[in-house]
Amino acid sequence: LPRPINPPNANTMILSFPVSLPPSGSFMIDLLYQPTGTDTLSSRLMIVTKSPCSDTIYVDLRGSARAATSTLALADLTAEIGSRIRIPVTLTGSANLSITGTRSFTGGIVFNRSMLWPERVFSGTGQPSMTTTAEGDSLLVTLTVDQPASPSNGVQAEVECLVLLGNNDVTPLTFRSFAWTNGTATSGTTNGSFTATGICIAGGK
Numbered sequence: 001l002p003r004p005i006n007p008p009n010a011n012t013m014i015l016s017f018p019v020s021l022p023p024s025g026s027f028m029i030d031l032l033y034q035p036t037g038t039d040t041l042s043s044r045l046m047i048v049t050k051s052p053c054s055d056t057i058y059v060d061l062r063g064s065a066r067a068a069t070s071t072l073a074l075a076d077l078t079a080e081i082g083s084r085i086r087i088p089v090t091l092t093g094s095a096n097l098s099i100t101g102t103r104s105f106t107g108g109i110v111f112n113r114s115m116l117w118p119e120r121v122f123s124g125t126g127q128p129s130m131t132t133t134a135e136g137d138s139l140l141v142t143l144t145v146d147q148p149a150s151p152s153n154g155v156q157a158e159v160e161c162l163v164l165l166g167n168n169d170v171t172p173l174t175f176r177s178f179a180w181t182n183g184t185a186t187s188g189t190t191n192g193s194f195t196a197t198g199i200c201i202a203g204g205k
Contacts, residue, residue, distance in 0.1 A: 031061065032117060036053065039171045040064045045194040068185035072156075074109065074173040074192030075149065079163050085120070086158040089143065091151055092190070098150040102183030106144045108176030113139030114166030123135055123147075123157045137167070140176060150183075170198045 031045070045059040071093040081086040087109065095102075105127065113134060118141050121130040126147030133140040145157050175189040 003039060059175035066096050066099070068100040068102055068183060069188075070094045070097065070102070070180070070185050071188045071190070072107075072175070072178060073190040074175065074195045076195075077173070078195045078197060081163050081165050081196055082144075083163050084119070084160055085116075085163055085194070086160050087116075087192075088155045089157045089159075090155050091153050094151070094153055094185075097183065097185055100185055101150070102180045102185040103147045103150050104181045105143060105156070105179065106142065106181055107178030109141045110135070110138050110145070110174045110176050111141075112137060112166055112168055112171035112174075113193065114163055115168060115171050116160050116161040116166075117164055118159050121157060121159045122160065125156055126152050127200075128157050142176075163196055165199070166196065167186075169199055170194070 029045075041063055043061045045061055047059065049055045070091060073090050073092045075088055075090070077085055078088065083176070091105070114137065115153075115173070118130065118132060118139070120136040121128045121143060123145050126145045128143065128145045130144075131142045133142070139157055143157055143159065147156075171194050173192040173194055175191055178187050178189050180187065
């Protein structure tokens, strides 16, 4: 008979009792722990018996709620003009993702659109999709990856881009609004960069 215990200092709750037991009988009470924050939390279960003797038993309840966290990174990459390069979105650290059901995500990557043109997106852990939005000289690539299970650390998605002769030879690779769409995990991000090579400048260098 699952009953929620709302920590801490839960209000008194009357369960759907009484229950009659034969001599030496027993029954099970399942307590569903539903913390609203991360901490060691407590409450108290009161059991009242009336037969054959009146008695009250108190059971102290304690639980530890752990946060779900994640860190993701974009790499520092280099490639020649005219080649293709994959920008990996890498889960570099995580904790308790499966406990909270954290699976799928959406997020953006911003870079100089004169230097890189995204063509495809790949994912070995789920079903990826991609949209692009021009923002002046920058391009916002929005990724969504639907994953059937909580991911392990490693590459979650890769954006394949054609390297163009742009108006610069270096562009930041910047995360924009990364978020898990399942679960409650927080996320921290580290940006990367891209450097184009094979550019012939004045003087033949």
